Amino acid sequence: MSKEVTGTTWNVYDANKLTQAEIYGRVLCDLGEEYPNLVGLTADLAKSTKIGLFEEKYPERFINTGIAEQNLFGIAAGMAKTGLLPVVSTMAAFASMRAAEQVRTDICYQNLNVKIIATHGGVSFASAGTTHHATEDVAIMRSFANMTVIVPADGIETANAVRASLKHDGPVYIRIGRGFEPTYYENEDYGFEIGKAVEVRDGTDITIIAMGITVLQAAEAADFLAKNDGLSVRVINMHTIKPIDREAIMKAVTETRRILTVEEHNVIGGLGTAVADVIAESGKGCAFTKVGLNDEFAEIGYPEDLYAYYKLDADGIIEKVREIMGKDFEEDDDWEDEV
Amino acid sequence: MLSNEEYKELLKTARTIRHSVIDTTLKAGGAHVGGGMSMLDIVVMLYFKYMKIDVNNPDDPDRDRFVLSKGHAAIGYIPLLAEKGFFDKKLLDDFNKFKSPFGMHPDANKIPGCDASTGSLGHGLPMAVGMALGARIQKKSFYTYCIVGDGELNEGSNWEAAMTAAHYKVDNLLLFIDRNKHMIDGPVEDIMGIEPLADKWKAFGWKVLEIDGHDMYQISEAIEMAKEIKDQPVVVIAHTIKGKSVDFMEDETKWHYGAIDSALGEQAHASIDKMYVELGLTE
Numbered sequence A: 001m002s003k004e005v006t007g008t009t010w011n012v013y014d015a016n017k018l019t020q021a022e023i024y025g026r027v028l029c030d031l032g033e034e035y036p037n038l039v040g041l042t043a044d045l046a047k048s049t050k051i052g053l054f055e056e057k058y059p060e061r062f063i064n065t066g067i068a069e070q071n072l073f074g075i076a077a078g079m080a081k082t083g084l085l086p087v088v089s090t091m092a093a094f095a096s097m098r099a100a101e102q103v104r105t106d107i108c109y110q111n112l113n114v115k116i117i118a119t120h121g122g123v124s125f126a127s128a129g130t131t132h133h134a135t136e137d138v139a140i141m142r143s144f145a146n147m148t149v150i151v152p153a154d155g156i157e158t159a160n161a162v163r164a165s166l167k168h169d170g171p172v173y174i175r176i177g178r179g180f181e182p183t184y185y186e187n188e189d190y191g192f193e194i195g196k197a198v199e200v201r202d203g204t205d206i207t208i209i210a211m212g213i214t215v216l217q218a219a220e221a222a223d224f225l226a227k228n229d230g231l232s233v234r235v236i237n238m239h240t241i242k243p244i245d246r247e248a249i250m251k252a253v254t255e256t257r258r259i260l261t262v263e264e265h266n267v268i269g270g271l272g273t274a275v276a277d278v279i280a281e282s283g284k285g286c287a288f289t290k291v292g293l294n295d296e297f298a299e300i301g302y303p304e305d306l307y308a309y310y311k312l313d314a315d316g317i318i319e320k321v322r323e324i325m326g327k328d329f330e331e332d333d334d335w336e337d338e339v
Numbered sequence B: 001m002l003s004n005e006e007y008k009e010l011l012k013t014a015r016t017i018r019h020s021v022i023d024t025t026l027k028a029g030g031a032h033v034g035g036g037m038s039m040l041d042i043v044v045m046l047y048f049k050y051m052k053i054d055v056n057n058p059d060d061p062d063r064d065r066f067v068l069s070k071g072h073a074a075i076g077y078i079p080l081l082a083e084k085g086f087f088d089k090k091l092l093d094d095f096n097k098f099k100s101p102f103g104m105h106p107d108a109n110k111i112p113g114c115d116a117s118t119g120s121l122g123h124g125l126p127m128a129v130g131m132a133l134g135a136r137i138q139k140k141s142f143y144t145y146c147i148v149g150d151g152e153l154n155e156g157s158n159w160e161a162a163m164t165a166a167h168y169k170v171d172n173l174l175l176f177i178d179r180n181k182h183m184i185d186g187p188v189e190d191i192m193g194i195e196p197l198a199d200k201w202k203a204f205g206w207k208v209l210e211i212d213g214h215d216m217y218q219i220s221e222a223i224e225m226a227k228e229i230k231d232q233p234v235v236v237i238a239h240t241i242k243g244k245s246v247d248f249m250e251d252e253t254k255w256h257y258g259a260i261d262s263a264l265g266e267q268a269h270a271s272i273d274k275m276y277v278e279l280g281l282t283e
Helices: A018-032 A052-058 A067-081 A094-099 A100-109 A137-142 A154-166 A216-230 A244-258 A271-282 A301-310 A315-328 B004-028 B033-050 B073-083 B089-094 B124-137 B156-167 B186-194 B196-203 B216-228 B263-279
Strands: A038-042 A061-066 A085-091 A115-119 A148-150 A174-176 A198-201 A206-210 A234-237 A239-242 A259-266 A289-294 B066-070 B144-149 B175-179 B207-212 B234-239
Touching: A018 A052, A018 A154, A018 B073, A038 A052, A038 A067, A038 B216, A052 A061, A052 B175, A061 B186, A067 A085, A067 A094, A067 A100, A067 B124, A067 B156, A067 B263, A085 A094, A085 A239, A085 B066, A094 A100, A094 A137, A094 A174, A100 A174, A100 A206, A100 B124, A115 A154, A115 A301, A137 A259, A137 A271, A148 A315, A154 A174, A198 A216, A206 A216, A206 A271, A206 B156, A206 B175, A206 B263, A216 A259, A216 A289, A216 A315, A216 B089, A234 A244, A239 B089, A244 A259, A244 A271, A259 A271, A259 A315, A271 A289, A289 A301, A289 B234, A301 A315, B004 B033, B004 B073, B004 B089, B033 B144, B033 B175, B033 B216, B066 B124, B073 B089, B089 B175, B175 B216, B196 B207, B207 B216, B216 B234
Parallel strands: A038 A061, A038 A085, A085 A115, A115 A174, A148 A174, A206 A234, A206 A259, A259 A289, B066 B144, B144 B175, B175 B234, B207 B234
Antiparallel strands: A148 A239, A198 A234
């Protein structure tokens, strides 16, 4: 696999650092003290999702339903109704699809304080194949009224998201990866706020709006393009897909005139669609391109192979940006000659 | 054990609510009367004798909980909550109408006294198990009651919850099965049979009681017996009659859901009164 970018690559995993999933497991343990009503639930994935770390510390505040996700979310709803604060963790595919109706009807309709930490989001469980991929979950979850949807960039941001979700009143869906992803942030003090995008690179030529693992890749791509192509690339970490930060999008529309969304998700219904909604409703057009899975189920392979294949890594993003920048784009009403 | 006085009072309450169900169905333009009537005596027993609830403090965190998993039976439940005093009975006039808090399936966020939004079958028991576990984790003494329909047991999620309740030895939950033997498309045993029902629940680790779900004495005895059973969940298979008390609806699949006109309404009211006279209510 060719790599134009040096530095962090998918294969280099710093064993001294905790994985994304481990970080949230530990954060939950800390929060268990702060929130005596916090309870953990899973469906036979205590180990895989790392919520088992909470179980070890608070066995009396932990329920494992076995392999029964519908029941898992129904029980969480019932517990929330008694004043508990359930944090439910299972794989994104099962949280968003097997248990979709329980999440929608039991939790969102009743607007219950249930926090869902969905692991193995996107194609992160790569070789496991389509049964264990979740490339529709953001679309499904963001269509449920009352639901907040967060896709953290890395383990550090996951910690921030989990903390913020407990302070938030109502259901929250936090979608993370498998746990082995490289981290973008070095510490938690960058002002995480639900619904408020983070600008990780300033720029004026084009804006890359990323979520999850693509934030790091977009930042690396921006640095590479600045150095080698002389491009000024803005990168926005759109960690909250719903409610989406309209202000950050509109600022990008007017200031950079070109937007590229990059998501580990089907291009239908996810980040790109959410951004497109905002742009379309504003009546102010700009060049707009979505990168993600093009209404297809993903191939099998190692994560880094899939991210490269679907243009979700820095190389792919660089290629897309160059494509967009190579096209004519004017700010007039002559649509014929525009991107 | 019920005293004679209690028994008579409960019958009177049930009779009043049955009349209210018919009046509300008339105004609502149609309702799931069959299943509303089949479970009604059990719910009357719970709300008017056993449940620790305060109509003036419906959100009391220590109150007993009730989950109507067969949410379509709201027509038998919402008039009961009104009769209990959770809200003004006049509100029932707008049942099913624009911006009414009451529709075919109960919305807990809109109905004082209602503990769970239900209607999608197979959702109630998992929630009820969650409530019971919630009580245990918080060391609270409240009790959770749940009613599922018999046809509803076709939904696999019930059996997921059944496993969990037995595994966690949930004994602060009482489940009733409204065994009225009909579902939309026909008799349960013809469409998708659930027998041998008692054996299934026993195999899942539950203690099983079987009663006549319209006999107030038997309902009361079952509840008291269930509360003595520790470290095991209890299910009461309540044999009931769909459309109970309305002669032209009884044991008729087609009265799962239906509309009535004022003539049928009169007939229904008369049939209800007749049944209670036969049960010894002369007042």
